[in-house]
Amino acid sequence: MKQKSKKSTKKSTEERRRTLVELLKNKGTEIYEELDKGNFPSFSVPSRSVSNIVYDKQLRQYILGSNVSLRSSRNMSQLRSFTQLMWLAFFANRLVNEKKSSTLRDIYYSSQAFEVDFEDQPESDNIIVDLEAVLRRPREDLHIFPEERSSVFGDLVIEYTVPGYEGKRSNLSDHPDGYLIGPSLSSAELVETSAELVIAIEKGGLFTRFVEEKVHKKFKAIIVDTAGQAPRSTRNLLRRLHDEMGLPVVILTDGDVYGEHIAMVIKSGSANAAHLRELTVPDAKWLGVWASDIEKYKLPTIPMTESDIKRINDLLKDPRYQEGNWKKQLEIFKKIKRKAELEAFSKYGLTHITDKYLPEKLELAKSL
Amino acid sequence: MSSNDSFIQISPSEFFYKNRDLAGFSNPSRSLYTAVREFVENALDACDQHGILPDVHLTIKAVEPEKPDPKPYILTVKDNGPGIDSKYVPLAFGTVLYGSKFGLKQARGMFGLGATMAILYGQITTNKPVTVKSSTDGKTQDEYELLLDIQKNKPVILKHETKEISKTGLSVSICLEGDYSKAGAKIRDYVYQTSLITPYATVTFDDPKGEKFRYTKIVRTMPPAPTILNPHPYGVDVETIKRMVEDSKxxxxxxxxxxxxxxxxxxxxxxxxxxxxxxxxxxxxxxxxxxxxxxxxxxxxxxxxxxxxxxxxxxxxxxxxxxxxxxxxxxxxxxxxxxxxxxxxxxxxxxxxxxQGEMLVIFLTKRFQRVGRTTAEKFAEFAGFKPEKRIGTMTNQELVKLSDALQKFPTFLSPDPKCLAPLGAEPLEKGMKAFFNPDFISVVQRGASAYSGFPFVVEMGIAYGGEIPSGGTKVYRFANRIPLLYDEGSDVVLKVVNETDWARYKIKGDPPLVIVSHICSTKIPYKTVGKENVADRPEIERELRLALQFLSRKLASYMSKRGQAEMEKKRANLYLKYIPLVAQFCTELSGKKKEPDYKKILKEAVPVETKI
Structure with missing residues (x-):
């Protein structure tokens, strides 16, 4: 049974909360003092424009460059968004202090009670990203979660920190549908696990199949349903499972360019979250379905669309796809112009994927 | 023509009776409107000429309200003017061509003919007499009931009474066939616009449906009365010269x-x-x-x-x-x-x-306006006459030559505008303010100018915003203080307004804009007999254009100031809204109890006058 390493340099949930509260207070005090001195306060917001997003080879993820833009309350065109940012910090501070959770949509609606008007939800979403960039903390730390939920299943004991459940533990194999990766799970401490592996899978249907086929037992695995492109909370959980519990992470996706990129985002992050760390699992491995598997396993395929091809060409320019298997698979996709779904294995029987494909790929992964 | 044909001389009354269409009495609707105009304008003219601030009361009552139009109406116009001397009343109201408005100066009507025409029309259609009440001394009033003997062009006095009264003034009441359901809108427009251009008058109108329209005077000063002047050389023809030569003998x-x-x-x-x-x-x-x-x-x-x-x-x-x-x-x-x-x-x-008449130079300097001795001598040389040539000895051919030369001589001074009676910038502005209550107003009175020897002055006002509804530019046109209500399409004022590129003056879409244009002249060049639109004489068009350009530039500068002020206000409102919020949020964030003193930066950001 693996336990969380006591020596872990990673901050525990409580520690993260404490430093965040301090950070928020410092920011608030800064603004307060400027106002009191008769100055127009301002925020330095790291620029999230395309020109300021660079790939860091050492960190193996996209990061923001050094460009910052000043958002000043003196500037008429920035005053509104400055106030919005200020309000969000204020509201997040309440959430964190009162250990309450909110969602992106909830934030948008809550603003109205404070005379801080957002045009629409995309505007408030955007301010949330700004605050993440200012604080260099993911919105989950601020207790703000997306609506879409992905799930996790497996022998993992967690201890809740959310009010009313403090200290209460759960084993994530207790419920066969899996556990939603929501605010309370995201903020829970990871206590112990017997698993030796994390399998992230793109589709809910196969996630259920895996549970039914007891993949968690057969392979001593924790199964995570990413539900398409993995949400940030899911990516954060994967990273914590890797970092805090020392578990290797493997990824199963459809056999197409989007599947390959889902794996890449879990491994090295997205441009959208270039301002954040701790959302990536640089050691994660993409098991498949590779382009080369299509031929190898004689999978039924469908032709690619034009947008699929365009996406391949775009990604071929991405610095992360310049070498190794990532590059190789893209090129094969480009050559065969066909794609296969995970479900394609059903052609050879419903359990073919767990009985045959998975073990072979896991074996192969050891050498990657 | 055989010798049996005889020439019959007809009286002026008969002539007008046979040609009443010309004078605007072609049908019941038009006739009612024309009659209103004639009486109201006579009343205003009479007061103007005697320096009395006019109070004009117009009443139209149906004789039998239940009857459908057209039907007989009683039209009464009462004023506080000088009245008409009792002994002239029968002549003035009972004959055609008895008038007092001759001479070169600006007036609303020309010879007072229209009123008699209205009386004539009333008599023809209803066979009722005209009732005239007049008091010149404010003590006694003479009341006449008159019919017109059309063949003889003579008044028939049915009744004459005298009674005591406390005010001077004239009241004329006729019964005529009219159509108020058709003419009503036009009459109401006429009354409204007349009071707009006559802000020194009180005009009231009680219409047959029981509606009461009241326009009380806005200013208490009258524009200076015009003086009667000699004609300008450019404005005379051979016939006029012949008459003047006779006079000079x-x-x-x-x-x-x-x-x-x-x-x-x-x-x-x-x-x-x-x-x-x-x-x-x-x-x-x-x-x-x-x-x-x-x-x-x-x-x-x-x-x-x-x-x-x-x-x-x-x-x-x-x-x-x-x-x-x-x-x-x-x-x-x-x-x-x-x-x-x-x-x-x-x-x-x-x-x-x-x-043999005066010498040419004397004739010119004495009988024309703006001609001095030097000009007259230069003109004689230009025209090929000896300066001392006796005007009475000129042959018909020489008179034609003289008349042509008068038209062509290039250096006569422009006509004297003293015979004109513009309203004046200030009363116009006050009138427009009271009528439209706009955000912006500007008026201009151009200097006098002339076309073909007739002096004219253009006055114009522009008003924007306030209580003026959006929906495009509304143009009120006046000539010699008479509203021009219809037939706008071909009017020179409309032409000038429509040719203006409003975008240049920061006016877009359907602006809440009113333009009031007033042309004063001893002779308005009307395009049609209907006297509803002014012809586009280049001199008049130019003056209108310059006036409008002047006003438009003022409006543009107002619009840009208004734009800046709105921007400033918007800016101020932004700070007033958001800075207190920022203060509130950072106070809680920093864990402080008291809000920071943000008044200092609000003072800097919000100009004093926009602070609410």
């Missing part, structure tokens, strides 16, 4: 006591009586100092051979230069005499000169 002196008194004064014989020959020798001695008028009387006396006493007992009937005869009536003997004049006598030559 020295008329036969009426030898009355006044004339004799004048001669005595000039001869220094005020107290002293001399006999005939003594008078003559005295006159000879003083000849060079005598006025032309006295010289003519002396010349006549030389043939009559009479002293002052005898002279005062005769009346000269004819003085025929060509046949060298003078005829006179002797009161003492109650008999007519004719005597011969000696053509060799110096006195005969004096009379000849007189009847």
């Amino acid at each position: 020295f008329s036969i002196p009426t030898v009355d006591n006044k004339t004799i008194e004048k001669v005595r004064t000039e001869l220094g014989l005020k107290k002293k009586d001399l006999n005939y020959s003594e008078i003559m020798s005295r006159a000879k001695k003083r000849w060079s100092s005598l006025s032309r008028y006295v010289r003519v009387v002396i010349a006549v006396m030389s043939f009559l051979k009479m002293d002052f006493d005898k002279l005062s007992k005769i009346r000269i009937d004819d003085l025929d230069i060509s046949s060298e005869k003078i005829s006179y009536w002797d009161f003492g003997e109650s008999k007519s005499f004719t005597i011969d004049m000696d053509p060799e006598s110096d006195y005969y030559r004096q009379l000849t000169n007189t009847t």
Whole structure:
């Protein structure tokens, strides 16, 4: 049974909360003092424009460059968004202090009670990203979660920190549908696990199949349903499972360019979250379905669309796809112009994927 | 034409009766409207001319309200003007062509004809008399009921009463066939616009449906009254010149006591009586100092051979230069005499000169406006006449040549605008303010200008925003203080407004904009008989354009200031809204109790005047 390493340099949930509260207070005090001195306060917001997003080879993820833009309350065109940012910090501070959770949509609606008007939800979403960039903390730390939920299943004991459940533990194999990766799970401490592996899978249907086929037992695995492109909370959980519990992470996706990129985002992050760390699992491995598997396993395929091809060409320019298997698979996709779904294995029987494909790929992964 | 055909002379009344369409009495709807206009305009003109701030009350009542239109209406217009002397009332209201509006100056109507036409129309359609109540002294009022004898062009007095009253003024009431359901909108527009251009008048209107319209005076000063002036050289034709030449010939002196008194004064014989020959020798001695008028009387006396006493007992009937005869009536003997004049006598030559009219230069300087001695001499040279040429000796051909030259001579000064009566920038502005309550207003009165010898002045006002509804530019057109209500399409004012590129003046879309244009002239160049639109004479168009450009630039500068102010206000509102919020949020974030003092930066960001 693996336990969380006591020596872990990673901050525990409580520690993260404490430093965040301090950070928020410092920011608030800064603004307060400027106002009191008769100055127009301002925020330095790291620029999230395309020109300021660079790939860091050492960190193996996209990061923001050094460009910052000043958002000043003196500037008429920035005053509104400055106030919005200020309000969000204020509201997040309440959430964190009162250990309450909110969602992106909830934030948008809550603003109205404070005379801080957002045009629409995309505007408030955007301010949330700004605050993440200012604080260099993911919105989950601020207790703000997306609506879409992905799930996790497996022998993992967690201890809740959310009010009313403090200290209460759960084993994530207790419920066969899996556990939603929501605010309370995201903020829970990871206590112990017997698993030796994390399998992230793109589709809910196969996630259920895996549970039914007891993949968690057969392979001593924790199964995570990413539900398409993995949400940030899911990516954060994967990273914590890797970092805090020392578990290797493997990824199963459809056999197409989007599947390959889902794996890449879990491994090295997205441009959208270039301002954040701790959302990536640089050691994660993409098991498949590779382009080369299509031929190898004689999978039924469908032709690619034009947008699929365009996406391949775009990604071929991405610095992360310049070498190794990532590059190789893209090129094969480009050559065969066909794609296969995970479900394609059903052609050879419903359990073919767990009985045959998975073990072979896991074996192969050891050498990657 | 056979010799059996006879020429029948018809009276003016009959002429107008047969041609009433020309005067605007073609149908019940138009006639009602025209009658209103004629009476209201007469009332306003009468007050204007006597410097009285007008109170004009218009009432239209149906005789039988239940009947469908067209039907008889009683139209009454009452004013506080000078009234009309009792003895002239029957003539003024009971004959056609009896008017008092002659001479070169601006007035609303021309000869007071229209009112008589309205009376005539009323009489024809309803066979009811006109009722006129007039008081010139504010103590007694004469009330007449009159019918017009169309064939004889003479008034028929049905009733004449006198009673006590406390105010001067005139009230005219006629019964006529009209159609208010059709003419109503036009009449209401007319009353509204008339009071807009006459802000010094109170105009009320009680309509047949019981609605009451009240426009009380906005200003209490009247624009200066126009003066009657000589014509401008550019504005006369051959016929006018001929009439003026006749005028220039020295008329036969009426030898009355006044004339004799004048001669005595000039001869220094005020107290002293001399006999005939003594008078003559005295006159000879003083000849060079005598006025032309006295010289003519002396010349006549030389043939009559009479002293002052005898002279005062005769009346000269004819003085025929060509046949060298003078005829006179002797009161003492109650008999007519004719005597011969000696053509060799110096006195005969004096009379000849007189009847040959003035010298050209004198004629020009004396009988035209804006012509001085130098100009007159230059003109004579230009026209190819000797400056001393006697105007009375000119042949018909020479008169045509003179008339042409007057039109072509390039350096006459522009006509004198003193005969015009513009409203004035200030009353116009006040009137527009009261009517439209706009955010912005600007008015301009252009300097006088002239077209074909007729002086004119353009006044214009522009108003924007406030209570003016959006929906595009509304143009109110006036000429000589009369609203031009219809037939806008071809009007020169509309042309100038429509050709303006409003975007240049920061005006977009359907702006809440009102333009009031007033053209004053001794002769408005109307395009049609209907007198609803002004022709596009280049001189008038130019003045209108300059006036509008001037106003538009003012409006543009207002619009840009308004834009800046709105921006400033928006800015201020932003700070006022958001800075307190920022203060509230950072106070809680930093864990402080008291809010920071953000008043300082609000003071900096929000200009004082926009602070609410």
